[in-house]
Amino acid sequence: MALANKKHERFFSTAGSDADKVSTSKLAEVKDLWDKDVASGSNLSLLNDPNLGPLIYQMQQMQDELDELRRHIVNDVVGQTGATGATGPQGPAGNNGSDGADGTTPTMTSLSGSSLPTSSRGLSKGKLWNNRGVISIA
Numbered sequence: 467m468a469l470a471n472k473k474h475e476r477f478f479s480t481a482g483s484d485a486d487k488v489s490t491s492k493l494a495e496v497k498d499l500w501d502k503d504v505a506s507g508s509n510l511s512l513l514n515d516p517n518l519g520p521l522i523y524q525m526q527q528m529q530d531e532l533d534e535l536r537r538h539i540v541n542d543v544v545g546q547t548g549a550t551g552a553t554g555p556q557g558p559a560g561n562n563g564s565d566g567a568d569g570t571t572p573t574m575t576s577l578s579g580s581s582l583p584t585s586s587r588g589l590s591k592g593k594l595w596n597n598r599g600v601i602s603i604a
Contacts, residue, residue, distance in 0.1 A: 550583065 478488040503509040513519045582596040589595055589604035596602075 544585075544587075549581070 476486070478486050480488065480490075480493065500509070512522050580596075582594055582601070583589065584596050584598075586593075586595050586597075586602065586604040591604055593604045594601055595604060
C-alpha cells in the first residue's frame with residue numbers, strides 16, 4: 467500500500483522569504499519560554515485549561531505515535547542486517563565458484579535465497595540481498 471498524500475500544512479517557515487517565515491530570534495524566544503516552562507513544570511498547567519487541555523493531550527498522543535514510527539524505522543527497518551549465509555562447498559575449480567560441489571554448474575532451480583542478508587547495509591557493490599522476498603543487488 468502506497469503512502470497517501472499529506473493532509474497537513476505548515477504553521478510557519480524557517481527558511482526562504484515566504485510570508486509565513488518566522489525569524490530565528492522569535493523561534494529562540496519561544497523555545498526559551500518553552501524550556502523554562504518545562505524546567506519548572508508550568509507546561510503541565512496547560513492540561514487544566516478546558517479548551518487547551520484536550521488539544522495538548524491529543525498533540526502528545528501524536529508525538530508518542532511519531533516517536534514510535536521513528537523507533538520502528540530506525541530499529542526494525544533500517545537497522546537490521548540479515549544473517550550471513552553459510553559458505554558453500556568449493557567445487558573442483560577452487561574458490562572462484564565456476565563449478566559446483568559435484569563439478570557441475572548450478573542451475574537457477576537449485577539456488578535458494580533463504581540465506582541472503584535482508585538488508586543491503588554493509589554489503590559491497592554487486593552483492594545480492596533479500597529485499598522482502600525480492601532479490602536485489604547492492
